[in-house]
Amino acid sequence: MKIICSKNELLKSMSISMKAVPSKTTMPILECVLIDASTDVIKFTTNDMELGIETIVQGSIAERGFIALDAKIFFDIIRKMPDNDVTISTDDNLNTTITCEKAKFNIGGKSGEDFSYLPIIEREDCVVISQFTLKDIIRQTIFSIAPNENNKLMTGELFQISGDILKVVSLDGHRISIRKVQLKESYSDKKVIVPGKTLNEISKILSGEMEDMVSIFFTQNHIVFEFDDTIVVSRLIEGEYFKIDQMISTDYETKILVNKMELLNCIDRATLFIKEGDKKPIIINIQDGFMKLNIDSQMGSMDEDVDIDKDGKDILIGFNPKFLIDALKVIDDEQIEMYLVNPKAPCIIRDEQNMYTYLILPVNFNQARQ
Amino acid sequence: MKIICSKNELLKSMSISMKAVPSKTTMPILECVLIDASTDVIKFTTNDMELGIETIVQGSIAERGFIALDAKIFFDIIRKMPDNDVTISTDDNLNTTITCEKAKFNIGGKSGEDFSYLPIIEREDCVVISQFTLKDIIRQTIFSIAPNENNKLMTGELFQISGDILKVVSLDGHRISIRKVQLKESYSDKKVIVPGKTLNEISKILSGEMEDMVSIFFTQNHIVFEFDDTIVVSRLIEGEYFKIDQMISTDYETKILVNKMELLNCIDRATLFIKEGDKKPIIINIQDGFMKLNIDSQMGSMDEDVDIDKDGKDILIGFNPKFLIDALKVIDDEQIEMYLVNPKAPCIIRDEQNMYTYLILPVNFNQARQ
Numbered sequence: 001m002k003i004i005c006s007k008n009e010l011l012k013s014m015s016i017s018m019k020a021v022p023s024k025t026t027m028p029i030l031e032c033v034l035i036d037a038s039t040d041v042i043k044f045t046t047n048d049m050e051l052g053i054e055t056i057v058q059g060s061i062a063e064r065g066f067i068a069l070d071a072k073i074f075f076d077i078i079r080k081m082p083d084n085d086v087t088i089s090t091d092d093n094l095n096t097t098i099t100c101e102k103a104k105f106n107i108g109g110k111s112g113e114d115f116s117y118l119p120i121i122e123r124e125d126c127v128v129i130s131q132f133t134l135k136d137i138i139r140q141t142i143f144s145i146a147p148n149e150n151n152k153l154m155t156g157e158l159f160q161i162s163g164d165i166l167k168v169v170s171l172d173g174h175r176i177s178i179r180k181v182q183l184k185e186s187y188s189d190k191k192v193i194v195p196g197k198t199l200n201e202i203s204k205i206l207s208g209e210m211e212d213m214v215s216i217f218f219t220q221n222h223i224v225f226e227f228d229d230t231i232v233v234s235r236l237i238e239g240e241y242f243k244i245d246q247m248i249s250t251d252y253e254t255k256i257l258v259n260k261m262e263l264l265n266c267i268d269r270a271t272l273f274i275k276e277g278d279k280k281p282i283i284i285n286i287q288d289g290f291m292k293l294n295i296d297s298q299m300g301s302m303d304e305d306v307d308i309d310k311d312g313k314d315i316l317i318g319f320n321p322k323f324l325i326d327a328l329k330v331i332d333d334e335q336i337e338m339y340l341v342n343p344k345a346p347c348i349i350r351d352e353q354n355m356y357t358y359l360i361l362p363v364n365f366n367q368a369r370q
Numbered sequence: 371m372k373i374i375c376s377k378n379e380l381l382k383s384m385s386i387s388m389k390a391v392p393s394k395t396t397m398p399i400l401e402c403v404l405i406d407a408s409t410d411v412i413k414f415t416t417n418d419m420e421l422g423i424e425t426i427v428q429g430s431i432a433e434r435g436f437i438a439l440d441a442k443i444f445f446d447i448i449r450k451m452p453d454n455d456v457t458i459s460t461d462d463n464l465n466t467t468i469t470c471e472k473a474k475f476n477i478g479g480k481s482g483e484d485f486s487y488l489p490i491i492e493r494e495d496c497v498v499i500s501q502f503t504l505k506d507i508i509r510q511t512i513f514s515i516a517p518n519e520n521n522k523l524m525t526g527e528l529f530q531i532s533g534d535i536l537k538v539v540s541l542d543g544h545r546i547s548i549r550k551v552q553l554k555e556s557y558s559d560k561k562v563i564v565p566g567k568t569l570n571e572i573s574k575i576l577s578g579e580m581e582d583m584v585s586i587f588f589t590q591n592h593i594v595f596e597f598d599d600t601i602v603v604s605r606l607i608e609g610e611y612f613k614i615d616q617m618i619s620t621d622y623e624t625k626i627l628v629n630k631m632e633l634l635n636c637i638d639r640a641t642l643f644i645k646e647g648d649k650k651p652i653i654i655n656i657q658d659g660f661m662k663l664n665i666d667s668q669m670g671s672m673d674e675d676v677d678i679d680k681d682g683k684d685i686l687i688g689f690n691p692k693f694l695i696d697a698l699k700v701i702d703d704e705q706i707e708m709y710l711v712n713p714k715a716p717c718i719i720r721d722e723q724n725m726y727t728y729l730i731l732p733v734n735f736n737q738a739r740q
Binding site: 070104306 | 440443446447450451452472473474475476477478635636638639642669670671672673674675676
């Protein structure tokens, strides 16, 4: 095999491919990128068995062939090269020479035969959405997936399509995030659980431009994202997702309207006195016209009033401040509405159209104080 | 005590003061900043017993007094405050209230009585230099101090003044860095060893502007840097510095002229195949018209030619690539001159006026290869 590509094109393609290279694995072939120039195009493929990425690389093929190279070493070599055309050539012993101007690197390759190719997916039933919207909806929900594998379902996000609405849900046992977006057309119903890792990686690759589109294909076990010169294939998480509609009540005893930035900055200040892993709650005393936020710790105390509009009863309630911050950070509205029932029932932050709903469980602060 | 200062002024002063707050100490009072408003000015003092910083803070004093506050917590509180005037007031029990708009923090203070004030230094015999030059000369030499305390002298830098020349020297047993700058006037001879830590911290505080000046005072045991609203006092390292003039020979067998960026980029590429802590040398084969750089490792090999002008004998010599990179990075010249004797003798990079001299010991690559 012998191919010639510009350094920048290789850099761009490898930074996409690296997203499906596992940092730790017992199978060395998974640490490789497959460089496939056996047809008329140059394709880079990486695959960590859960997530696979295939991307087309612009360049010229002087001699057809394919080779698997350690992805990290190859990426590092490309990065250090002068800004010019790079030639990659292999010999019969899988020795690979990478040259650019006067610089010449030699590394050993692996036979492409051992490489795990991406599963072949029938591309039908495709949903089209802008890269901007997909990236945004991931950002607005990904923080409330569960970080560990104790409950596999919680490590993914529900992607549900009904008519022209895409609904994305994540939950971790302490909170639920729900976002809806309206699609340009209606589609048949779909309901899958996409691994959080896939969504994290894909949102790093997406351009985030409003005009750039991504096509999403659904199969029994896989979801496929196709955009620009890249195809991302991910396994789905098997199982029945939580029945979240039953968890979200529309009843409330107290409704408040508050400036989002004022509340966010105030909670952010309060976190100063909370060490990592500390379960100290922030205590919010909601009264007519204002809420008083208070935190006490060994380091000191902090209190501050925030102006609000209130409907309903006064309430004294405690929260893990991080959960409030996570939700407030991804809401774009200037004013937000919070709905409360009692100090033991969840607080819900949502807009009138229910395009977003964030549910947060309170903390029993009397227990926490003891 | 009660003082009012703008958030930005407090931020600026505390980011200077923090440089003399130890990250680990058995004496909690050293973790404090002394806020002294007992006279007509507000002064912040921090002191880790080796390095002390005093800086004047703009603001108004409503009630005179002084207090010692945990520097890190105080700094964090200021950072999180709204962008407005901040009031700091203390009561008789050393409780300190920090308020800004509606935010109110309470923390416990310590009596300023226990605080270690800066030593009182007689300010005579002052050397004046621009902040730009001092910052630059530190950057150009600090990398070759020894990182550990096995040899205390090597953890500092020699500051030597003879006439109108300031000479700064650092060495770590493998290499020597020497920089000279011409001062605006002549001074009496001075020769002190300044701790590397002091120089690192002070170069973070210096503005680096050509027009801003710094006055340097020398005493038996201390060096004092005075600039803007800030005084930095540091202990000196005791002892007689190494006789470096004896180590630097002007004889050579081979002299080469090479483009600095080409050589630097080439060595940088070669380091790809060197893992942290690995002692693998880069091997340089100097011939007429070019030098061939080569590195071999388990990961692969790299070689590249760099054009040179050569006087004298061919030579094959090995180096720790990091040492070459460190020196090349701080040389501003486009072309550099390297002087070599034989594969076991040091290589010297210097300009014609001897304003900079970098000596680097070679590595015995035959041993290293085995």
